Amino acid sequence: MTARMTPFELMQKLVSFPTVSRDTNIPLIDWVAEYLESHGIASHRYIHPDQPKHALFAHAGPWEEGAVVLSGHTDVVPVDGQPWDSDPFTVVERDGRYYGRGCCDMKGFDALAIWALVEAHHAGVQRPLQIALSFDEEIGCTGAPPMIEAMQPVLPKGALVIVGEPSTMQAVTGHKGGTGFNTHVVGFEVHSSLLHTGVNAIMAGAKLIEWANEV
Numbered sequence: 001m002t003a004r005m006t007p008f009e010l011m012q013k014l015v016s017f018p019t020v021s022r023d024t025n026i027p028l029i030d031w032v033a034e035y036l037e038s039h040g041i042a043s044h045r046y047i048h049p050d051q052p053k054h055a056l057f058a059h060a061g062p063w064e065e066g067a068v069v070l071s072g073h074t075d076v077v078p079v080d081g082q083p084w085d086s087d088p089f090t091v092v093e094r095d096g097r098y099y100g101r102g103c104c105d106m107k108g109f110d111a112l113a114i115w116a117l118v119e120a121h122h123a124g125v126q127r128p129l130q131i132a133l134s135f136d137e138e139i140g141c142t143g144a145p146p147m148i149e150a151m152q153p154v155l156p157k158g159a160l161v162i163v164g165e166p167s168t169m170q171a172v173t174g175h176k177g178g179t180g181f182n183t184h185v186v187g188f189e190v191h192s193s194l195l196h197t198g199v200n201a202i203m204a205g206a207k208l209i210e211w212a213n214e215v
Ligand SMILES: [Zn+2]
Pocket: 073, 105, 106, 137, 165, 166
């Protein structure tokens, strides 16, 4: 069995994989799977149908429903053109802070999740713990839904999920969303000599747009 790594060591390792959303995350997932395997924890994957990206999920503790699921994404935003003072994919400590792409968002949490799963496995917890590591969060959260679907027939259903996105150490229980409307404004056509009896759809639409802006 390999030694148990600390959360910091795990974060250093995770950050060393340059998993920018446009690139593969498979080497990172392979490494996590091997690390968990070395501690006797089997992991499972959702494999992207046409891109080199994998999601990973695993379970520790009694094989029953009701797990706490620790979930994070493995992809990071690009570093192109940014004025880094050090290698973005090597964690360095300066002035009591860690610098490295993804330390905060969100390989730091991924490291804690992996660490907690191994600890839970060795401690023999009463309540199951699961981890779920996704891809493509930074480009629209598109990786999580198929991963969740893939988990259903494989692992006992979890009871709650903690997603370790940076939130200034505050628990966030909801999320802002967006709504789009396709709106068709219909005018009333008349002869130009009777303009005052007609309705211009553009003029009415402009009022609607202005109202939406105000709201
Ligand atoms: Zn994030």
